Amino acid sequence: MQTTLYTFMLGGLVMGCFVAGLFFLRFWRKTRDRLFAIFAIAFWLLGVNWLALAFTQQDEVKTIYYAVRLLAFVLILYAIIDKNRASRRSAM
Amino acid sequence: MDDPGISPEVRALIVDRIDSVVQLELLLLLQASAGRAWTAAEVAQQLRIDPSWAAGQLAELVSRGLASPAGDAPDAVRYAPTPPALDATVVQLARDYAERRVTVITMIFSKPVDKLRTFADAFRFRKDRP
């Protein structure tokens, strides 16, 4: 039962990440601010991470899964760094 | 919010860096006495506002790239637009404020809060924008 429940929650997480990413994509188109595009990709990557877990029921500590999670957060870090560097140069 | 009499540069300055009439008056005060360092107490006396509030507003001006710490006294600041070319716009703004006070004030108050911009700006460590 708990496995089913867990898989169900993973489904919710995947859908949530998909939707959040879509919003960020729209914000990127509206503002042309790279940060939103990067956040969209980051959330979609998190979604992919949870999607893969749902399908394979594997232990998260296995290599590929936490690499995707890592990539998502590294992208977010990059967005923050990029935002602070860009303030030196031109607008945005 | 559009007024043919106000130039796009002045409008951009208001939109980007000025959120209240107090900030505007502070900025113009600093600019008019170019080079002079003001402390929060002096500013508070000049503009007849609360000194602690003045200190906060001065810090806000610094963080928006319109003033810089003066070093003479712990909380003293002086006029220092970033980039320096912005000075011309500030001069223009001073003129506009003198001639079309209501228009400028209306522009300050009719700024809609850009939530997306605020979201992105939350990730900046220093808020002085170019």
Next chain:
Amino acid sequence: MAAIVYILCALTSLACAVMLWRGFAQSRARFLMWSSLCFAGLAVNNVLLFADKVVFPETTDVLGISFPIWRSVAALIGLALLIYGLIWDAE
């Protein structure tokens, strides 16, 4: 290796949550509050992941509910709050 990754993810989420909360405190824009809470939820998710895999590898349940479920609940609440904010408060 996984431990380092989870810590990094947790710290990044926490940093985002803090930056967004400060932005909310300054601007009172509610969208920032919801986003901040989302990153807080993700931070909890990562911390629990670390706790589950590294600190308590033998334990499977807390209060009768398995670790993975607790982790997902934290992340789900965070995401739900974010989506709420995206729809109602973002523009």
